[in-house]
Amino acid sequence: MINLVKQLKKDLVPIDGVGIQGHLIVGEVPTTIEQNIRDIVATGVEVAITELDIRMNLPATPALLAQQKIDYQTVITACNNVKGCIGVTVWDYTDK
Numbered sequence: 001m002i003n004l005v006k007q008l009k010k011d012l013v014p015i016d017g018v019g020i021q022g023h024l025i026v027g028e029v030p031t032t033i034e035q036n037i038r039d040i041v042a043t044g045v046e047v048a049i050t051e052l053d054i055r056m057n058l059p060a061t062p063a064l065l066a067q068q069k070i071d072y073q074t075v076i077t078a079c080n081n082v083k084g085c086i087g088v089t090v091w092d093y094t095d096k
Contacts, residue, residue: 005043017045022052022075022091026064029054029071034078041084049079051091 001018008015018040030036040047054071056064079085 002039002043005040005045009044015045017048017086019048019050022049022054022088024052024054024071024075026054026056026068026071029074033075034081037078037082037085041082045084047079047082047085049075049085049088052088053091 005015005018020037020040037047037049052072052075054068054075056068076088079088
């Protein structure tokens with residue numbers, strides 16, 4: 001993604017931001033997510049995490065739900081820690 005943004009800018013293609021679709025799996029959130037966001041922002045664009053959902057195999061268990069909570073916190077904290085990360089959109093949330 002970083003190389004693509006750099007090439008688009010080099011080619012004078014107007015690009016202001018990158019959306020990162022956040023379809024993740026419980027317990028498998030990349031440990032580098034904050035650095036990845038920082039690296040993209042360093043190219044001069046904003047980043048938005050879109051469609052954030054962190055799925056799990058069912059049935060849900062207390063341990064899986066606890067890990068899912070940690071994973072959501074990790075992603076949202078990563079965005080909050082980077083000035084150029086402008087927001088997080090949660091995908092398909094329900095409290096049924």
